[in-house]
Amino acid sequence: xxxxxxxxxxxxxxxxxxxxxxxxxxxxxxxxxxxxxxxxxxxxxxxxxxxxxxxxxxxxxxxxxxxxxxxxxxxxxxxxxxxxxxxxxxxxxxxxxxxxxxxxxxxxxxxxxxxxxxxxxxxxxxxxxxxxxxxxxxxxxxxxxxxxxxxxxxxxxxxxxxxxxxxxxxxxxxxxxxxxxxxxxxxxxxxxxxxxxxxxxxxxxxxxxxxxxxxxxxxxxxxxxxxxxxxxxxxxxxxxxxxxxxxxxxxxxxxxxxxxx
Amino acid sequence: xxxxxxxxxxxxxxxxxxxxxxxxxxxxxxxxxxxxxxxxxxxxxxxxxxxxxxxxxxxxxxxxxxxxxxxxxxxxxxxxxxxxxxxxxxxxxxxxxxxxxxxxxxxxxxxxxxxxxxxxxxxxxxxxxxxxxxxxxxxxxxxxxxxxxxxxxxxxxxxxxxxxxxxxxxxxxxxxxxxxxxxxxxxxxxxxxxxxxxxxxxxxxxxxxxxxxxxxxxxxxxxxxxxxxxxxxxxxxxxxxxxxxxxxxxxxxxxxxxxxxxxxxxxxxxxxxxxxxxxxxxxxxxxxxxxxxxxxxxxxxxxxxxxxxxxxxxxxxxxxxxxxxxxxxxxxxx
Numbered sequence: 293x294x295x296x297x298x299x300x301x302x303x304x305x306x307x308x309x310x311x312x313x314x315x316x317x318x319x320x321x322x323x324x325x326x327x328x329x330x331x332x333x334x335x336x337x338x339x340x341x342x343x344x345x346x347x348x349x350x351x352x353x354x355x356x357x358x359x360x361x362x363x364x365x366x367x368x369x370x371x372x373x374x375x376x377x378x379x380x381x382x383x384x385x386x387x388x389x390x391x392x393x394x395x396x397x398x399x400x401x402x403x404x405x406x407x408x409x410x411x412x413x414x415x416x417x418x419x420x421x422x423x424x425x426x427x428x429x430x431x432x433x434x435x436x437x438x439x440x441x442x443x444x445x446x447x448x449x450x451x452x453x454x455x456x457x458x459x460x461x462x463x464x465x466x467x468x469x470x471x472x473x474x475x476x477x478x479x480x481x482x483x484x485x486x487x488x489x490x491x492x493x494x495x496x497x498x499x500x501x502x503x504x505x506x507x508x509x510x511x512x513x514x515x516x517x518x519x520x521x522x523x524x525x526x527x528x529x530x531x532x533x534x535x536x537x538x539x540x541x542x543x544x545x546x547x548x549x550x551x552x553x
Numbered sequence: 554x555x556x557x558x559x560x561x562x563x564x565x566x567x568x569x570x571x572x573x574x575x576x577x578x579x580x581x582x583x584x585x586x587x588x589x590x591x592x593x594x595x596x597x598x599x600x601x602x603x604x605x606x607x608x609x610x611x612x613x614x615x616x617x618x619x620x621x622x623x624x625x626x627x628x629x630x631x632x633x634x635x636x637x638x639x640x641x642x643x644x645x646x647x648x649x650x651x652x653x654x655x656x657x658x659x660x661x662x663x664x665x666x667x668x669x670x671x672x673x674x675x676x677x678x679x680x681x682x683x684x685x686x687x688x689x690x691x692x693x694x695x696x697x698x699x700x701x702x703x704x705x706x707x708x709x710x711x712x713x714x715x716x717x718x719x720x721x722x723x724x725x726x727x728x729x730x731x732x733x734x735x736x737x738x739x740x741x742x743x744x745x746x747x748x749x750x751x752x753x754x755x756x757x758x759x760x761x762x763x764x765x766x767x768x769x770x771x772x773x774x775x776x777x778x779x780x781x782x783x784x785x786x787x788x789x790x791x792x793x794x795x796x797x798x799x800x801x802x803x804x805x806x807x808x809x810x811x812x813x814x815x816x817x818x819x820x821x822x823x824x825x826x827x828x829x830x831x832x833x834x835x836x837x838x839x840x841x842x843x844x845x846x847x848x849x850x851x852x853x854x855x856x857x858x859x860x861x862x863x864x865x866x867x868x869x870x871x872x873x874x875x876x877x878x879x880x881x882x883x884x885x886x887x
Contacts, residue, residue, distance in 0.1 A: 306699035317702065386678075390670060415697050417678035422634075422666035431635060431749045434663040447752075452659045456755045462748035513675035513711035517692065519704045522836055525843060525862035532867045539867050540877035543849070544885065546865055550826050550847055552769060552793040553882055 293346040293441070295337045296397055297407040298421070299365055300327040301358040302414045310521055317519070326361045329409025331368075331476035332469045336439050337407050338369045339474065344441060347371050349400055353381055353392055359492065366487035367479035374400065378496040383509030390423030391511060395502045396495065397428060405446065408468040410435060418468070425466035432466040433459055437473055556651075559712035560594075562587055563650040565641070566601040566613060566621070567660055569632070573609050576656030578725035580718060581617035583683055584654065585726065590685035595651065596620055602640055604630035610736050615728040620735045622648070628745040632660055635746045638667035643741050645672060650713045652691060654683075657717035669715050675708035676715040681722050681840070700817045700836045721765065721821035759812040762796060765820040769795030769827075772815055772842070775802040776831025776853070776871065783808055785875045786830055792882045795826070800838045816841035830871045834859030851875070 304325040311318040326334075337348045350365035352358050353376040362373035376396055384392065397403055406428070408421035418434070425432040436448040437456070446465055450457040451472065461467075479487075497504050505511060532539040547553050564580040566573065577599060584597045599618040601609055603625065610621040622644060628636055645653065645668070653668075655661035657679040669676035681703075682694035693706045693716050708714040764770065771790040777783055783797070790797045797813065804814045815822055817837040823844040830851050832838060835858075842848070843862050850863040851871045860866045867874055 303698075306701055308698050308701055310702065317698075385675060386666070387670065387673065387675065390666075413699070415678070416699070418662050419666040419669075419676060419678055422663050423670040426638070426667040426670035431746065432663065432667075433749075435659055450659075452754075455757055458752040458755070460750045460752060465748075513673070513708050514677065515707050515709055517705040517707050519697070519702055522700065522703055522840070525839065525858075527848070527862050527864060529860050529863050529866045532865065532869075536869065536873050536877045537881075539869060539874055540881045543865075543867060543874070543878050544881040546847075546849065547793060547826075547882070548885075552795075552826060553885060 293340070293344060293404045294402050295340060295346050295348045295405045295407060296400060296403045297333050297337045297348060297350050297365065297370065298393060299330045299334065299350050299352045299361050300412045301325070301352065301354050301361045302327045302412055306413060310519060315519070324357070324360065326364050327409055327412045329411060329469070329471060331409070332471055332473050333407040333409045334365050334368050334370065335474045335476040336469050338477070340441055341369070349374060351393065351396055352376065353389060362492070363487055364479065366490050367483040368477060369483060372491040372493070374493045374495060376495050376500055380497045380504040381508045383512065384507060385512035385514040386417050386419040386423055387513060388507050388511035390420050390427060391506045392500065392502055393420065394424045394427035396500050397424065399500055404463045405441070406430070406464070406466040408466065410468050410470045421466055421468040430464050430466055431461045432468070433461050434468045436467050436469045439467055439469065439473060554712060556710070556712055559649045559651040561596045561598055561650045562652045563598045563600055563654065563713070565653070565655045565661065566599040566609065567656055567658060568601065568603055568606055568609060571603065571606055571609070573612055574656065574658065576658055576720050577613070578616045579720065579723040580654045580656060581613070582726045583718070583723045585617045587652065587683060587685065587691070591689070598622055598650065600641065600644060602629045602637055607736070610734070614732040614734040615730065617726055618734055620737060622737045622739055624739045624741065626743045628743045631751060633746050633749050634664055634667060635749065636743060637664055638671065639744050640741065641668045642671045644739065645713060653713040653715045655717045657719050661717050665715060665717050672713070674711035674713060674715055676717070677706045678717055679719050680716050681719050683716065683718065696817060700840050719821070760810050761813055763812045763820065764796060764798040764815060765822055767796040767798070767822065768824050769793055770798045770822065770824050771795050771828045771830065772798040772800065772832060773803050773830045774800040774832030777803050780808060782872065785879070788879055789828070789875055792879065798822070800832045800835070829859050829863070830875065832859055833857045834862065
């Protein structure tokens with residue numbers, strides 16, 4: 293069994309601001325990390341490996357420094373990693389990203405299971421996984437709270453908001469997992485020491501056999517016209533003053549005026 | 554691709570067992586607005602897939618659809634992503650819509666990307682606003698970084714311009730009694746999918762009622778540390794006929810379920826009255842409740858952002874103020 297687990301490098305906080313000078317997101321002092329939901333995907337892959345045996349390939353697209361998230365995946369126990377890195381991949385929307393990742397999956401080949409986190413914490417589109425599945429022509433399970441592999445099928449419980457849905461999907465398939473599926477492990481000292489010896493591959497557009505009219509900004513139908521911080525609220529606030537008892541009285545006066553008592 | 558060949562605004566009429574989801578009505582309301590801004594020539598079409606669902610067309614007409622494309626087939630009785638995606642791709646290729654909107658529901662968010670990938674177009678995720686800019690370009694506003702950053706996205710060269718839309722952002726219109734429209738019955742080949750099998754559905758059992766429909770809300774945040782403190786909020790809510798909700802930090806303690814959570818990753822609410830207790834007011838939280846009619850907030854920190862969205866504010870320790878309010882209400886009721 294061969295599992296591809298897709299990992300994205302994201303800022304380690306969503307509390308980001310826009311640099312008024314450049315109009316871009318201010319990266320100063322913002323550290324990068326593995327997208328938290330992707331850690332659940334890695335853990336899910338490792339649990340399958342432990343129970344039934346599997347080879348796990350971690351895959352990411354990003355600048356050279358994104359190798360750090362793949363190193364983390366290797367330290368957790370993944371077997372090899374592929375970084376898709378090329379200037380021609382830059383500025384990709386979800387379609388171009390999905391195309392590039394699907395090309396890499398085809399090139400790696402012989403996969404049984406494609407695992408993703410339910411979304412990335414930066415753009416939160418949750419689109420890349422279904423797009424990759426569509427390009428590869430495989431079925432999918434999104435929002436998986438559980439995952440079990442049996443006789444060539446993946447069995448999952450999905451969180452559909454108001455109900456749970458139990459499904460099975462024939463392998464090869466894509467499964468994207470929620471944070472409820474497991475608690476990701478920390479890398480062990482042994483894992484950290486052995487990760488360097490595991491195969492690291494960096495593929496550019498040529499190596500991944502990508503058509504560069506379909507990657508990066510050139511292959512992206514979506515255009516980000518402007519980024520901005522949400523407008524600040526400026527409601528006129530009437531404050532209650534005085535001692536607690538006085539505040540409470542006026543507070544309840546308002547509740548009465550609102551016909552709540 | 555000749556963009557001029559692509560016309561009209563489509564919405565995906567998500568339904569389950571013949572019951573229409575509330576979200577298509579929100580999409581229709583926004584489609585009416587977009588149609589006006591785009592010059593009024595785009596026909597608003599609801600796309601309805603399922604088995605024995607044609608009767609839903611009446612509701613769609615009453616809520617703003619001018620045309621309903623109905624595709625009925627046994628293989629569409631239960632939603633399966635590849636069966637539905639194949640059908641929608643064929644319908645778009647045949648009718649060539651300019652805009653195609655889906656709800657950002659669990660189904661919309663996994664179905665729309667598959668359709669988009671096959672069509673090779675753009676798909677904006679989880680939009681919180683849709684508009685037409687001064688050049689006549691359709692623009693979507695979408696949150697990034699949990700809503701701390703917003704983006705304006707356009708899909709200038711490809712069609713249809715696809716988008717999933719955050720639920721509860723737009724209000725359905727008042728139904729127009731007796732509204733009529735055109736029903737187009739489609740007969741296209743449906744490809745069943747035996748590689749994806751639904752084994753069963755199980756309704757979630759919620760500890761409390763979902764907060765989305767509450768008229769009066771007492772919401773607790775990070776500062777609510779234990780069941781005793783949560784109990785104060787429950788008592789206050791009971792006294793004023795309200796329901797207890799929470800921001801994300803309080804939900805993460807496990808004391809309240811996701812059905813109680815307000816904000817971008819929870820429910821968007823607009824009750825008559827909300828009392829925010831010990832909630833500082835993150836961007837994500839504010840986006841979920843800033844349309845409430847009357848907003849009252851209690852926080853120890855006078856600089857908490859929550860006050861900027863509040864009609865009434867009390868800078869105080871809620872552990873002292875809430876019991877005093879409860880006592881005052883009980884005295885007045887006595």
